[in-house]
Amino acid sequence: MRVRVDWRVSVSLVGTILKWLWVPLTGPLVLAVVDGSALAPFALTMAATVVAGVALESLADERDLRGREAFLMVSLTWLAIAVVGAVPFVLAGEGTLASPTNALFEATSGITTTGATVVVDFETHSRAIHLWRAVLQWLGGLGILVLATAVLSQLGVGGAHLMETETQTRDVNKLTPRISETARLLYRLYIGLTAVMVAVLLALHWLGVAPEMTPFDAVSHAFTAVSTSGFSPRGESLAAFSPAVQWATVPFMALGATSFVLMYFVLQGDLSRLRESDEFRFYVALLAFFAATVAGVLALDGTFATTEATVRHAVFQVVSILTTTGYASADFNLWSPAAKHVLFVSMFVGGMAGSTTCSIKALRWLVVLKAFRRDLFTAAHPSVVRPVRLSGSVVDEDTIRDIYAYTLVSLVFFILATVFVVVDASRVGLAVTEFEAMSAAAATFFNVGPAFGIAGPLASYEPFPRSTKLAMVFLMWIGRIEIVPVLVLLTPSYWRT
């Protein structure tokens, strides 16, 4: 069989991205110099990624990226960064991350903005390693290929293919005639949002309401909140900080999961977009509904002594899980089954399309709901032709079919993953309940992070067998790039003419 896909082009472009990975590595390196901790893990990784990058880059001279090559490139890029991202963990050799499998799990969880960790003792790791975890998440947040399109001018038109492939939900909304300019606008907003959060956290510290919030913590958390990822350098996550910090974090997680294109227009002064966006209203309504439900359950259970604490933890936890961030403001593993199950359901929701969120996303659920309601109507009136409308414009039937299919495939993957987790755990004699397995599968596949029980918010994924961890690496990878680019590679027709 002759391969018809120009894979050299894809691999060569992945090389270019790897080559530039030395830049984000300078952050942890500088911190290591300041702290006097080991430099080698970062310096060696920088050298390795540049060498590997240049070598791969030389595979092709003509690098015209077409739609088909984009699938391969997107899939490989995320995997390659996860592999390179794992190297410093292994080289540092600290704690549980010294094992290559754990390192790969941690790096994949980082770049895919999942936030599931295999770190057991947070104190054994240097601040530089913790910063690297946060930097990986920040890079993954808005999509590594959006960043590549913004920075690497040689991608040119190919950038449109890449951004479209990376976010399956919708055609790329070009804000400007040039795709690279659009990508830059989105990134400027992303950087701005991150900077504002750092400033807010530091301000709280100086005001004396956030004693624990050091500049290092502020940066680490801003990187992982705005990117809705969820790593924290603290073992207790956000529970280590004051209520003021927890309240301040909520809006940044929520904004991270709001469409950046929408935010861009609002910042331009076009407030009417908020009202006109069906998806935004649906997203806000979902947050409000889940938060109110959890608050009600917690109040009935009497989990917290004060109303403020009840509301704060309900709102924080719902925003954290629904936006797929995965911070914990309390050990929600100790909450009543009712509260935990509501949180579990919110894992399947996700924020708006075109944001840093993962999971199925509000947009898809809204289209599914609207299409289904339409189908119920036409069941009674078969001759009626009624298009599904979103924010006033028609959603074409092919898109609806794709969204139905995507939602179904996601749920099937989730079920298969659950079964795998249970089977694999029983193979090694690890006790995992069905709910724990379901939540672990959902938390990794939908890139949420913490699960319930064994892999709860203050626990770790470390106890799972190696095979399960590798399966979860696969789940996080395909979950983050929305399944399709990877599954396309598995079809024989992709490789033929």
Added chain:
Amino acid sequence: MRIVVVGAGEVGSNIAASLSADHDVVVVERDPATVEELTYSMDILALEGDGASRETLREAGVEEADLLVASTDQDETNLVVCGTAKTLGDPLTIARVRNVELLDTWQASQGAFDVDVMVSTDLLTAQDIVRVIGVPGALDVDPFASGLVQVAEFQVPAESDVAGRTVADADRFESLTFAAVVHDGEVAIPRGDTVLEGGDKVVVIGTPAGVQEFSRTVAPGQALDEADDFVVVGGSAIGAHVARLLADRGVQPRLVERDPERARELAEALPGALVMEHDATDVDFLVAEGLDRADALVAATDSDEKNLLVSLLARNVGVKRTVAVVENGEYAHLFETVGVDVAVNPRRSTAEEIVRFTQEGRVENLSLIEGREAEVVEFEVDADSALTGRPIRESIGDLPDGVVVGAITRDHEFVVPRGETEIHAGDHVVLFVAADALEDVMTLA
């Protein structure tokens, strides 16, 4: 007046025909067969050629022409024809378009594309239809004086309360004037003792409320207030406009279209309408979907025959009122005879618009009665007018026979015209004028 008509399709040749009696008409057409046919059937000059070429337009005498009507089948061609004509002379340019986007652009910036008047046949027809279904019993309703005045034509049913009565008896409406009675196709100006018979048509001029009130007397039991269930059959351009206009008024019309692709297209374009994909001649479908209980049904498919069939079927299953679009003007009367409540001819609406511009600029609105037996015209009276400064009773004597002062508006207020009413300079008057008296009236008044 010298008039150049470019494009002798259905509308173009109809305009040429209606203007050829009083004006010098030159028609430019690309199809040689049509040119040949026009030359021998009408007293006009028909030229073969491309209306967008300077050479042809010069040959047609655009330099001296007062009016140019661009009515080819292509919108863009019509715009180019107007633009080309303006480079040669300064005729008043009228372009017929289908695309409402172009109309929007033109309305936003008058004079755009070098077009002085833009007319959309489909939209005009749709507006006619929507007005007619808003007034039960009416055959035609035209707005005058920015909507302060309506001119409406009604058919008096034999079972109606007014049938068999005299006009003086029937005219109990303060703000309404009986302008004409059409009996067996003869237009006559009614006097107090004229008896209205079943089957007669009456033309009334008055306030919209007055017209509405009159409609309740003529067609009792069809009160408009609760009429909100409208069905449009056929997703033609006219049908789509009707559905959109109704949707804009806040009622959700049902639009039935047989072709799946067109139905989908319409459903996407008309969020306010409920689009159904089905053949409207299927009686089972009409009944199953409750279309038989509709207040009014508009048949607007592309075929006259189909419109007739659909209207009659609808009438038969119980729809209260049917309106059919009829492209062939000669059938209009026939449609109404066999039981369609109102037959609307798209070309008439366009012709009214265009004839208005041949009336030397003074006429602001115009409506044609019974073909061109009579016209209702609106204009502003000046100080020199025979109407100004004295009671209507006196001034009417100086005007030819066949004139009725239907309505007066002063400073955007309706004034009831009675014998003793005095007309001031600056007032707008709506006159009913018999065709043969029109020229004299326009000079005197």
